[in-house]
Amino acid sequence: MYEEYSHFKAIIFDMDGTLVDSGKLHENAWRQTLNHYGIPIDNALMRSLAGVPTKETVDILAKHFNVELSVSSDVVNDYKEAIVRETIHQFVKPTPLAEYAEQCKGLKPMAVGTGAYTTEAKMVLETCGLTHLIDHTVGADQVVNPKPAPDTFLRCAKLMGVEPKDCIVFEDAQAGIQAAKDAGMFVVDVHEKLNIVNDYFLE
Known part of the structure; x- marks a missing residue:
């Protein structure tokens, strides 16, 4: 091959x-993170952003859905990464x-x-x-x-x-x-x- x-x-x-x-690892972490910060979830949009770093993805999503975040994309990233660390052995x-x-x-x-x-x-x-x-x-x-x-x-x-x-x-x-x-x-x-x-x- x-x-x-x-x-x-x-x-x-x-x-x-x-x-x-690792799709389920990141999907699980993203779903928890987006729900926590009140950002809508659009499956097709999330798939289209595969490969884009977390902070840039957060910025794109906030702009797309016109969501005013109360924290920086760095804080959102840290929240998602913590979930990834906690659940990594389950999913990858x-x-x-x-x-x-x-x-x-x-x-x-x-x-x-x-x-x-x-x-x-x-x-x-x-x-x-x-x-x-x-x-x-x-x-x-x-x-x-x-x-x-x-x-x-x-x-x-x-x-x-x-x-x-x-x-x-x-x-x-x-x-x-x-x-x-x-x-x-x-x-x-x-x-x-x-x-x-x-x-x-x-x-």
């Missing part, structure tokens, strides 16, 4: 919905892509480029037993412009010492697919090509 990708020198994985099945597991990562360990560098923040991303990877496979983890807090900007993936390439054109990116979200394309990298839509579906705010 993966032989056609073997010529790439480095691999970059998105995390949520790609390397890790590796996707079939983890097997491919195992096969490539030691053969080429691998990085995770995610819209999650680095601390949370490392916690998720550790919970799934994937930490030993990943050479670099780049969260949204490490770049000025997170996905859909290309900065996250460009930083991954720089840390791995590989040119962007020599990187393959595995992604599930439109924001990430756009980011990879704008970074000049080859991107695989894991939903379309590998039938990996992120169970996240499904209708």
